[in-house]
């Protein structure tokens with residue numbers, strides 16, 4: 215029985231890399247034993263990416279594409295791809311060639327050995343700014359300490375997943391899709407493959423500092439309740455400090471006749487400190503409540519504007535949002 219492989223590639227303004235990516239992928243998949251579909255997910259690009267994908271789809275039947283109705287973000291774009299893929303083995307990779315397609319055969323080899331998830335782990339981050347490397351280093355270690363599930367350090371979304379696992383991930387309804395976390399959460403046989411992360415082939419990094427920060431907060435909040443507890447601990451600590459201070463003031467009042475200490479400074483410091491603690495705690499609570507609000511609304515994760523290479527029969531009703539029969543081919 216030949217195996218069917220699916221590649222999922224999120225694309226946001228990648229007109230400069232798509233053709234090179236296609237060339238490198240084809241070189242790899244021509245050597246793979248089995249059929250391959252390549253599912254590009256256009257995440258509301260504002261450049262010629264979508265047109266390039268349409269052309270590739272015309273030229274090469276292995277290429278399919280989904281086009282989201284606006285920019286929904288990397289994680290949602292990958293989620294959309296996972297909803298549609300038909301392969302038995304699924305590989306997720308970035309469009310900017312930072313995740314070398316040449317690694318895929320080695321991943322498949324691991325899959326043949328019986329692993330259901332093979333994730334790529336970075337050994338180096340060449341040419342990325344010190345700031346990015348440093349913050350990424352800190353974040354992955356913090357997440358490792360705080361998260362309820364063990365999320366391996368220095369892994370991105372580049373991975374191979376078996377159909378069984380994709381079905382589980384697809385059945386998880388949550389909106390805050392920190393895929394690396396979900397992928398670890400599901401369990402199954404997982405293994406790492408080490409690789410050196412290359413430089414982006416062309417174009418700008420789409421993950422601005424703000425987006426990276428929001429992904430990091432997402433990862434922490436979705437997989438850990440520790441931040442909620444932190445404010446409780448700080449509150450307890452503040453209570454102990456307050457009691458000690460009270461005792462100290464009492465001591466001064468009774469035993470030190472002309473205490474030089476004026477209460478004003480202490481009060482000011484205490485007010486500022488407690489104010490800060492309370493605001494931070496409310497902020498942390500807000501992060502969780504905001505997520506509950508997002509989940510409760512129950513909106514679909516994305517809307518689709520156009521698809522290529524998927525017949526309308528295979529579509530689930532939820533997938534067809536905003537699709538008119540004309541752009542279903």
Ligand code: UDP
Nearest residue numbers: 224225226257287288291308309419420421
């Ligand atoms: N991407 C996306 N939607 C976005 C931002 C990025 O689909 O809103 C895609 C992008 O085209 C690329 C991948 O996600 O294929 C990773 O983006 P990028 O290379 O900018 O991030 P980094 O490598 O810094 O993690």
Ligand code: MG
Nearest residue numbers: 308310312414
């Ligand atoms: Mg990149």
